[in-house]
Amino acid sequence: MSILEVHDVSIRYMTGDFKQIGLKEYVMRRLTRNYHVVEFWADRHISFSLEKGEMLGIIGTNGAGKSTLLKVVSGIMEPTRGWVKRQGNIAALLELGSGFDGDLTVRENTYLRGAMLGYTRKFMDETYKQIIDFAELKEFEDRPFKQLSSGMKSRLAFSIASLVRPDILILDEVLSVGDGAFRKKSETKMREIITGGATTILVSHSIQQVREMCSKILWLHKGNQVTFGDDVEGICDQYQAMLDGKLKLDANGKIVG
Helix, strand or coil, X not given: CCCEEEXXXXXXXXXXXXXXXXXXXXXXXXXXXXXXEEEEEEEEEEEEEXXXXXXXXXXXXXXXXXXXHHHHHHCCCCCCEEEEEECCCEEEECCCCCCXXXXXXXXXXXXXXXXXXXXXXXXXXXXXXXHHHHHCCHHHCCCEHHHCCHHHHHHHHHHHXXXXXCCEEEXXXXXXXXXXXXXXXXXXXXXXXHHCCCEEEEECCCHHHHHHHCCEEEEEECCEEEEEECCHHHHHHHHHHHHCCCCCECCXXXXXX
16 A cells, blocks of 8 residues: 555646735726736646655656645645645655744754654653764754855755654655765655655656665656656666757657757
8 A cells, every 4th residue: 555645736827017016006907807917837737656665756857846845745735726635744855945044043943843743742852862862963052054055954854854764754865964984874765764664755867766665656747747756767878868858748748850
């Protein structure tokens, strides 16, 4: 039985000129039917399913709809059409800076992020040292969070999420941040999580990382699903060919040559 199922999901953003014209003008334009709304479909008809312990790599160029899809999968957003079924608890690292307060210390932010993810104070007390040691921030515990580099922030965020042992772990470009040594340590931790039975979704611009770590792959292009399956090597080869200009896609994400 699937632990995560995404069925025909489409996600629409609607924008208008309300902020520019103000409330009075907005009401007048609505009454005269002169108010314009622009629709933008970030994702269209996305479907896939994952079993326990599988790792999905999501690939696609910028603007493909990857991050928006993750927000729907994690429950942050509701799809405009279609549905998502999840089983178990989810830990998502979508925006590394979210959930942290720049003026609080590293220690305080660790407990803050833990609380936001639903962890008890007792659990955080028991795992705090392990989190800090893994993130390699022992000497920075009492420094303001805003003084950390982006790599340090990503290490802390990844450490907190990965030590929870979630049923579903979602990572958006997290493993690509930091030095080579930490990336290798993160990948090792990811394999431990997968071995422990967690289902994982990884968005990465590193094709090699997807080849090495993922058992399934989803390719998105301009909001469309190009393909989904377990032929990770073959789909990565096609994606690389597209990047190299040797393969083309039409407006609906279909391979045309």
